[in-house]
Amino acid sequence: MTAIQKNLRELLTELDGTGVQLVAVSKYHPVEMLQEAYDAGQRIFGESHVQELDEKEKVLPKDIEWHFIGHLQTNKVKYIAPYVSLIHAVDTLKLLKEINKQAAKVDRVIDCLLQVHVAKEETKFGFLPDELRELLNGNEWKELNNVKIRGLMCMATNTDDSLQIHREFYEVKVLQDELKDRHFQNDSMFNILSMGMSDDYQIAIEEGSTMVRVGSKIFGERYYPNR
Ligand SMILES: *Cc1c(COP(=O)(O)O)cnc(C)c1O
Numbered sequence: 001m002t003a004i005q006k007n008l009r010e011l012l013t014e015l016d017g018t019g020v021q022l023v024a025v026s027k028y029h030p031v032e033m034l035q036e037a038y039d040a041g042q043r044i045f046g047e048s049h050v051q052e053l054d055e056k057e058k059v060l061p062k063d064i065e066w067h068f069i070g071h072l073q074t075n076k077v078k079y080i081a082p083y084v085s086l087i088h089a090v091d092t093l094k095l096l097k098e099i100n101k102q103a104a105k106v107d108r109v110i111d112c113l114l115q116v117h118v119a120k121e122e123t124k125f126g127f128l129p130d131e132l133r134e135l136l137n138g139n140e141w142k143e144l145n146n147v148k149i150r151g152l153m154c155m156a157t158n159t160d161d162s163l164q165i166h167r168e169f170y171e172v173k174v175l176q177d178e179l180k181d182r183h184f185q186n187d188s189m190f191n192i193l194s195m196g197m198s199d200d201y202q203i204a205i206e207e208g209s210t211m212v213r214v215g216s217k218i219f220g221e222r223y224y225p226n227r
Pocket residue numbers: 025027048069070155196197198199213214215216217
């Protein structure tokens with residue numbers, strides 16, 4: 001067993017019985033490393049750059065579920081629309097509409113999560129809670145038949161203050177419950193809450209996460225080219 005396979009197994013043992021799904025975040029790692037995780041049974045991989053995802057999708061097994069977890073530019077949606085299984089970080093109505101349009105072209109319905117901005121950092125994308133309420137109170141999203149809103153996604157502040165991280169994840173869980181009540185009451189598909197990364201996934205699970213996005217704890221440190 002390789003180091004990646006050992007890390008993966010430890011993580012899956014921890015998640016066992018919680019019902020929480022694991023997205024193995026493989027950005028910046030070579031396909032050989034993804035293949036190791038695949039060989040150990042992992043099928044859900046998360047990537048955050050369109051070109052890199054496209055290259056990996058071409059050469060890796062076809063039963064992989066590719067999740068796009070990064071900030072997605074509208075002009076790049078068309079490249080991943082034919083195969084992406086879940087887009088985590090939808091942060092504007094414009095992007096949701098573009099995903100709908102590109103999904104229609106390839107005759108698909110693409111699952112999406114709406115990203116909530118809770119972190120106290122200006123660089124993080126996402127809707128403020130009130131912006132999300134406003135979006136869902138409107139009718140435009142209801143006419144988008146080629147996207148399916150499956151839930152919310154967020155990133156907590158990058159801090160050592162675990163109480164703050166608890167608070168942020170809790171806030172998003174409460175928001176998810178509120179929106180479920182108001183707009184998705186009879187929709188069993190509105191059931192994904194994507195929160196938690198290598199450093200905070202345990203807190204996220206305590207606060208109600210159903211899907212964690214873990215990279216470095218499986219694959220090790222990332223090497224960022226050209227940075
Ligand atoms: C890179 C990334 C992750 C994984 O981060 P790790 O700290 O390596 O687990 C999770 N979510 C998003 C949106 C990311 O960009």
